[in-house]
Amino acid sequence: MRGPHNIWRLIRTAATFERTGALGVVLNEMDAPTSIRVVVRLFGWTMRWAGLKGDPNMPPVTRALNALGPAYIKFGQVLSTRPDLVGGDLATQLRVLQDKLPPFPTDVAKSTVEEELGKPADGIYSEFSDAVAAASIAQVHHARLISTGEEVAVKVLRPNIERAFRKDIDA
Structure with a gap:
């Protein structure tokens, strides 16, 4: 402590x-x-x-x-x-x-992806679904790449998860 x-x-x-x-x-x-x-x-x-x-x-x-x-x-x-x-x-x-936690908003997930990749999500994905699964650390979205048309799963960390986890572990 x-x-x-x-x-x-x-x-x-x-x-x-x-x-x-x-x-x-x-x-x-x-x-x-x-x-x-x-x-x-x-x-x-x-x-x-x-x-x-x-x-x-x-x-x-x-x-x-x-x-x-x-x-x-x-x-x-x-x-x-x-x-x-x-x-x-x-x-x-x-x-x-295990996997039945409430998701965070899709627009927050898109913003996180944009921040990490340095590009607008609409410039990378032609489709970006609402969360299909949500857990304690991240949630998953289905998306389709503009460049290839390939369907992908995008795993996005919950907002401020690293700070929250550090705070919990520190206690």
């Missing part, structure tokens, strides 16, 4: 887990002893106001990880492949994080 902002990030993580209902799910899956449950829930409840709400249409743990950002989502993706660690029900819930 490299400063007070990281302590705040950990508090916000616990508060988000409490606010989304994920804390109870995790404690149940861990079969945590009553004394641990009381201490953790009390801490989470007192800091609940600092937690992120997340998407109410998602299950609690998925909702919390999604709200907290890309490193947390990536962690959830890894856990989704380990039902031996987190239990079958929770692993199934976490699979949503």
